[in-house]
Amino acid sequence: MSFALWAHTTVASAAPSYESEFAYFRWLHELLPAPFFHTQPFLVFLAGVLVAYWMIPRRWMMARIWLLVVASFHFYAAWSYELAFLVTGTTIADYLFGRCMGLTNRPRLRRAILLSSIGMNLGILCYFKYRGFFLNELYEALVTLGYSPSFAPLDPLTIIIPFGISFYTFEAISYAVDVYTRKIEPEKSLPRFLLFILFFPHLVAGPIVRAGDFLRQTRRPKRWNWLRVQVGVQLFLIGAFKKMAIADRMALFCDPVLSHPEAYNSVAMWFAVLAYSVRIYCDFSGYSDMAIGAAHLLGYKLTMNFNMPYLAVNVSDFWRRWHISLSTWLRDYVFIPLGGSRGSRWLNYRNLMITMTLGGLWHGAAWGYIVWGVAHGALLVIHKQFQFFCHDKPRLTAFLETALGTGLRIFVTFFCVSMCWVLFQPQLSQALVVFSKLFYIQPGLRLEMSNQSLWATVIFLLVCQWLVRSGLWAKISARMPAPVLGAGYAVCLCTALVLAPANSSTFIYFQF
């Protein structure tokens, strides 16, 4: 594909365009060519780390932490050692900012340190991620106004964006803010702080962890716990299945169509949008499941990132279930500081719009992502208005609470979210072509593949989510004998391996 075409403004390539001058890092890159959790090299890396980690006696807690720091550094350095040093350097700077904040009680100095920390993190983020976008927009604006800019526009494809920069930047900012507001104590141990930011399961695509939650875990002695291992293995397998058997399969339907929407007919476009909705969910939640599973195997618990978002009954509910670590971050560090739900209704709406627009910008430096954020902000405002509208209409409220009403709300929410996914790309012009194809019946090419597997996947996903939501799965799995459960793991893995398309695509959220 075509993935690069679909999201070419902020491409974070798995293969950096430069060769390391150090033989060690070249060798490392050969061992672990891409930081993808579902690949053989990563499984070998994870197995090696697990063996070494659990071989270290429990009382040598710091040795275990150092091992994870070194492993995490190597995990990142295998992709790009320069950027690994950059991430490590900024992490050490954040640690020092935190320590300095802890050493003084002078509010102005603390505030200055906080702003320095935020400035450094956002500066690096802007330099790598937003520089191209803003410079190019400025260039175009100046040209439109008749000026001849003294700088040349940047080719977005030539900009290398460090993997996971948006994720660890938010983690570092939340740490600085929490220390400033005295929600947490500044971390005194450098290795523990390095682990908080660099911990490889969450480094490149989250979940966005909070310092208070993670650093507390680094102090707890870790014991081998079979229950935890089982949870980790299950989550890892489920995540791998979602990524390989569902997300990559859905990419076969949506990628050709969405990268050349003008060529396809309206029916193909509807299928592509449905496939993309399924794909992005399974791709990102699959990655998150694998990250959480890998962390469990090392004795750490990362925050849950998804909770069946397509069963949300409204857009507010969707944001409580989708990318939970980001939505709660935006709530705590943007929405609430802006005033949150306090004040007038219009102030509340304004805060929602600002928060969601920033959320859109967080995803990518392109108008498509910004408009996507605005659209979600607008949907949240519309939902709030609808709630007010329903307030004095008990019969309507009662109907919406029935099974039919709930089904209808789920469908409408899914439809709105899916339409927003059309905007979730750098080029707005492409999105407009997709919308025109969706809502005006137009001829063109049909889907190249039989849509049998698309429907089968959608139905399978619905059944799985229904089983989990109804609580039936919890009952069934609790009563399942161990050999059956174990065979289930093998079936899950083998099915994922067989259903995975030959050319697996990268994780969508790696570019953010």
Place this chain on the structure above:
Amino acid sequence: MPRWRSARQAVLWGLAAILLANVALAVAVETVWPQLRDPEYGYRIMRLRQLQQQWPQRPWILVIGSSRTQNAIDPQAMGLAEQPDRPWVFNFGIAGAGPVHQRLLLQKLLAQNIRPTAVLAELLPVTLATHHNVDPIFTLQVSRLSYDDVQRLEPYLAHPRELRRRWLKERLDTWSSQQPVLLSHIAPSWQAWAQRIDHQWEMLDDFGYTPYPEHHAAHKRAQRQEVARSEYADYLRDLHISELATRAIRDLVSEARAAGIPVAFFITPESPLFRSWYSPLTQERLHAYIDQLTHQLACPVFLPPTDFTEDDFADGHHILPAAAARYSRWLAQTHLQSWLQHHR
């Protein structure tokens, strides 16, 4: 039972089941299901065994070669199978096969006690030049090889250890390495067109012949010819026959002779455009090589007729079914019958 104990059991059972599933598939593709490892080979060997069971006493001719052979030799069109006193012909073409593949195939068949009465091997000029180093060719299709194949290939490889390492790596993850073949068997419509390989057995007839899908041929002929030109024209302008290809051909002939099996070579027909890519120098070298085979190895080489037109081919060298039938009849009547007569 304490929860931790049942969790431990589930994880360990899972690990054991995953290992077992991998070992089971690895053993199956090595032994009972060769068609899941290498469908072109596996399905042909199945068809061949069926024919051997049907006519256990009749002589038969093994035709080995590339995808050109797959499309060009239509044993049923030869009209030999219906006559009980005549040998039947089996087409064991494998896409991309050169002399080393042909030698490997004969070794595999003889090792399974499948002994043809005669062998007709394709002489594909391009592979005589391109197969000067077969390491990358076999490394790319390592999942199609059995353990014995890897060992048999060693004399022809520059780095046999590397191929062994790659083979082992693939077998450690057999479900992944055999994924396209498995899915093509379980749910072919779930694959993208480019990845589907079910045509390899769906279109195979009882005698190993695979007709070129005619409906694909007419349109895009020019495009396919261009692909062929970009792949082969340079080699055909200045053909250098590799030492490795020559060695493999000599080994094939020696092994067949040792088993009492006569060998002849044939070149499949090519379109006027394709033939125009041969430079006079290349033609000279090729003729010299054919003379060498005929005189030094005492193997006849059946040259193709040149009266086929562009429309008889999909891309200048893969022949279409009607022309394949015509060519097969011609080959049987003009060369095979007299050659076999000579060896009776």
